[in-house]
Structures are given as C-alpha cells and as structure tokens.
Amino acid sequence: MRIDVLTLFPVMFEGVFGSSILGKARDKGIVSLNTVNFREYAHNKHNTVDDYPFGGGGGMVLKPEPIFAAVEALTATAERPPRIVLMCPQGEPFTQRKAEELSGEEHLVFVCGHYEGYDERIREHLITDELSIGDYVLTGGELPAMVVIDSIVRLLPGVLGNEQSAVTDSFGNGLLEYPHYTRPAQFREWGVPDMLLSGHHDHIAKWRREQSLLRTLRRRPDLLDAAELTPKEREWLAKLKANGEL
Template sequence: MRIDVLTLFPEMFDGVFSSSILGKAREKGIVSLQAVNFRQFSTDKHSTVDDYPYGGGGGMVLKPEPMFAAVESLVPADGPRPRIILMCPQGETFTQQKAEQLSNEEHLIFVCGHYEGYDERIREHLVTDELSIGDYVLTGGELPAMVVIDSVARLLPGVLGNETSAVTDSFSTGLLEYPHYTRPAVFRDWEVPEVLLSGHHGRIEAWRREQSLLRTLKRRPDLLEQADLSTKERAWLQGLREREERLMERPSAHKNEQGDK
C-alpha cells in the first residue's frame, strides 16, 4: 500500500512513520509512507495556503489551488483515482469496519488541514471520504491521520507478527475482545483462570467467547444490537440483563418498604 499525507507540518510524521510496527512495515516494503508539505504547491511569492473567508468571520480558510495541485502531483493522469481522505470533525466517524475497508486499497491520500477550515470546493470536488476520530476538535488533521494510518496499516498482510491478532481485536468481530493473561500463573494471590491452563482448546475458545460477550454487555451494550450472535447467545444475554434488572430493583423495593413502615 502507498500512503501519502498532505500537511503543513510533515516533520510531525517522522517519528510515527519510522518507529514501532509502522517503521518495520515500511522497512519490509509492505507500506510506503510519505508526508508532503502542500505549501510548496502555492503559486504566490509568499507561499500562501490560506485566506480570509468570504462573508467575514474569524479564522483563516485553506485555499483550493495548493490542495488540488498537491493531490494532482501524486496521482498519475492515466492511473486509477485513489481514496482521498479529508480529516475533519464533520466527517464520518472512523470505525474498525472502515479501517478494514480502507486496508483493501492500494493508494490512500490523507489531507490534513489547519486553521478555520477548508474551502468547500475541496470537499465537493477533490476528496472521496471525510473522516473524524471523534466528536471533538483538534488544532489540525495530523494526529487524526496518524490514528487512521496506524489502524489501517496494521491490517495489511505481514505487518503484525501474528496474523490472527487483527482478527480477534475488539470491534473486528463486532464485540469487545476477551481478557488476556500471561506468566506468572499467580500474581499477588490473583490467579489466571484455570481454563486457560487446561490446554483444552475447545473449552478455552468457549470461555473466550463468553468473556467477550460479558465484557461487551458491561462496557458497550450498544454493540450487541449489530453483532453476529447465535440464538442461544442472545437468549443467554437476555437472561443476564433480566437478572441484572431484578437485582437493581430489589434495593429500591426494600427502601420503599422501610419508608412505608
């Protein structure tokens, strides 16, 4: 995969692109990573990339000319058009499913803005996707782009040491991942669950599935609505919900009885 990032601060990506798993993937030739300063595509003597907004208002707006020229320099005229991703708080919320979709592409271009925003013609006529990593605003699109790039690149074949790691990650199956344990088997009187020491793969897989369901029910019950669950699993979860509701009702009922007395 080839990944290009258009930014006013390419030095921000030096450490990210050369360290840890991304750095190793780059060394292996699995992914090509490049940060490009789109200021070099400005045509005036001051290398201007932003201007005051028409109609007034605070802040500066990124001009369309440098951004279009920068993208066009990265895309062959006769080649396929890559996904051009605008990092923006107004965009589609980034998810694991979106990461899996993007990991099938051969070329991605990320557009990182600063200042007040983008000229609307960049949104309408240049980019293919607008992505947000959450409902908050940062000073620029660089940090969100790093998050998305890391999430996408780790899904490429050969990037992770264990190819099954990405398959069992939280959200990849629609559920949160099960708990993990390692040596020692006992630490400060806290023991590793016995089933994990049994060597019985069937029991271990069943335990992990159950734990994944329990953790999702507790922490992100909203995910269960779209998860791929069996009829038996849905009935089991419903029983847990009903039991929890009964337990929550008992203290209030007891309190009312005391009040009536």
C-alpha cells in the same frame, strides 16, 4: 499500499512513520509512507496556503489551489484514482469496519488541515472520504491521520507477527475482545482463571467467547445489536440481564 499525507508539518510524522509497527511495515516494503508539504504548491511568492473567509468571520481558511495542485501532482501517473481522505471533525466517524475497507486500497491520500477549515470546493470536487476520530476539535488533522493510518496499516498482510491478532481484536468481530493473561500464573493475590491453564482448547475458546460477550454487554451494549450472535447466545445474555447478574 502507498499512503501520501498532505500536511503543513511533515516533521510531525517522522517518529510515527519510522517507529514500531509502521516503521517495520515500511522497512519490509509492505507500505510506502510519504509526506508532502502542500505549501510547496502555493501559487504566490509568499507560499500562502490560507486566506480570510468570504463573508467575514474569525479564523483563516485553507485555499483550494495548493491542495488541488498537490493531489494532482501525486496522481498524475496513477493507473486509477486513489481514495482521498479529508481529516475533519464533520466527517464520518472512523470505525474498524472503515479501517478494513480502506486496507483493501492500493493508494490513499490524506489531507490534514489547520486553521478555521477548508474551502468548500475541496470537499465538493476533490475529496472521496471525510473522516473524524471523535466529536471534538484538534488544532490540525495530523494526529487523526496518524491514528487512521496506524489502524489501516496493521491490517495489511505481513504487518503483524500473528495474522490472527487483527481478527480477534476488539471490534474485529463486532464485539469487544476477551481478557488476556500471561505469566506469572499467580501475581500477588490474583491468579489466572483456571480455564486458561486447563489445556482444553475447545473449552478455552468457549470461555473466551463468553467473556467477549460479557465484556461487550457491560461496556458497549450498543454493539450487540449488529453483532453476529447465535440465538443461544442472545438467550443467554437476556437471562443474565433479567437476573441482574452483570
């Protein structure tokens, strides 16, 4: 996969792209991570990328010319057009399902804005996806882009040491993940559940599934409406709720 990021602050990505899972993925050649300062594509001697909004109002608006020129330069020799993702609080809420969808692409271009917003022609005639990581506003799109890129890259084959990790993550199967324990088996007065020490893999799998269902019911019951549950599981959860056992 190739990922290009249009940003006025490329230095913000140096530590993130060179460290941990992203850094290892890049070193393995699984993903190419690049930053492009779209100020270099400004059409004037002062490299201006923003201007006052027509009609008045506070703040500055990013001009269309530099962003269009940067994207067109990146995609001039592409065999097929990439997905061009605008990070914006008005965008579609980012989810694990969207990460899975985007992880199947060969080339992604992220556009990180600043100031008051973008010229609307960028949205209308250049962008394929608008994404938001939450109902709040940040100073720029760089931090959201890092979040989205991290969640996508970790899904690529060969990135994680254990491919099963991404499958069992929270939201991977529509539910929250079951609790984990490690050594020591006894820490202070708190022990590990006996089931996990039993060695019975089928029983452990059943326990983990039940714990995942319980955790989802307690913390994110809204997820259960779309989760793939058996009739027996739905009946079990309904009984727990009816008996007040949560």
